Amino acid sequence: MEPFMVARRAILVLGLAAMTLAACGPKEPKADAANTLIVAATAVPHAEVLEFIKPKLAAEGLNIEIKVFNDYVQPNTQVAEKRIDVSYFQTLPYLEDFNRDHGTNLVTITGVHVEPIGAYSTKWKSIAEVPNGATVAIPNDASTEARSLLLLARNNIITLKNASDLSTLKDITSNPKNLKFKELEAPALPRILNQVDLAVINTNYALDAKLNPSKDALIAEDKTSPYVNYLVGRPDNKDDPRVQKLAAALTSPDVKAFLEKKYAGAVVPAF
Numbered sequence: 001m002e003p004f005m006v007a008r009r010a011i012l013v014l015g016l017a018a019m020t021l022a023a024c025g026p027k028e029p030k031a032d033a034a035n036t037l038i039v040a041a042t043a044v045p046h047a048e049v050l051e052f053i054k055p056k057l058a059a060e061g062l063n064i065e066i067k068v069f070n071d072y073v074q075p076n077t078q079v080a081e082k083r084i085d086v087s088y089f090q091t092l093p094y095l096e097d098f099n100r101d102h103g104t105n106l107v108t109i110t111g112v113h114v115e116p117i118g119a120y121s122t123k124w125k126s127i128a129e130v131p132n133g134a135t136v137a138i139p140n141d142a143s144t145e146a147r148s149l150l151l152l153a154r155n156n157i158i159t160l161k162n163a164s165d166l167s168t169l170k171d172i173t174s175n176p177k178n179l180k181f182k183e184l185e186a187p188a189l190p191r192i193l194n195q196v197d198l199a200v201i202n203t204n205y206a207l208d209a210k211l212n213p214s215k216d217a218l219i220a221e222d223k224t225s226p227y228v229n230y231l232v233g234r235p236d237n238k239d240d241p242r243v244q245k246l247a248a249a250l251t252s253p254d255v256k257a258f259l260e261k262k263y264a265g266a267v268v269p270a271f
Helices: 003-024 042-059 074-080 092-104 142-153 190-195 202-209 241-250 251-263
Strands: 036-042 063-069 088-089 107-114 118-120 135-139 172-174 180-184 198-201 228-233
Touching: 036 042, 036 074, 036 241, 042 063, 042 088, 042 107, 042 180, 042 202, 042 241, 042 251, 074 088, 074 092, 088 092, 088 172, 088 241, 092 142, 092 190, 092 198, 092 228, 092 241, 107 241, 118 202, 135 142, 190 198, 190 202, 228 241
Parallel strands: 036 063, 036 088, 135 180, 135 198
Antiparallel strands: 088 228, 107 228, 118 198
């Protein structure tokens, strides 16, 4: 046999032996499914809050796996289908609309924080400067559309008939500036802000775009906003000890201090 062939064969044998040893060697430990929760969240602030409490929960024996979404439908859909355990991103009016529209039965577990929604502009420095015939973009999901219209009504920009969290554009009874409304997907609003006169933007998406309602919004909800963001699950797992441990961590003094320090009024503790 040629020396080259001998060397090649030796290398092959050594390689096979190494692969065999690797296969038989110790494997990376897998997270214990019995002590793991999969949590759906939007990036800011929800996933950031979860990342903050993750080490503390791990020390207590609970691993949380955070799945970040940029929409409001898939998190709830996957919780309802039991592909994800719980979600943390939404208000009660949104959850009620979702359950009604999708035939689901998701439930609130605990309220965590309020994100005062605001109206932003790159063209105008005050709400009084917004001109007649201005274009106003608002989120197109039912609960946030109503919330946006209520914000405008409370600031005397429009008048609503029977103002409530069910209000729609059809409920506008007075529009002195003849504002033109564009209904768009909530995640898209920061991206089109420079294309409209005013946009009402959910605070999680505003923060993601480096906008703070307490500093940058022309008008915004105050700290009495009823739109609390909840940890949400299913009837079959809402009392699960793991879920309750997560709920307790989310409403701890540590999280309260974290929210107040990090978000400077853009995210307000609701506990």
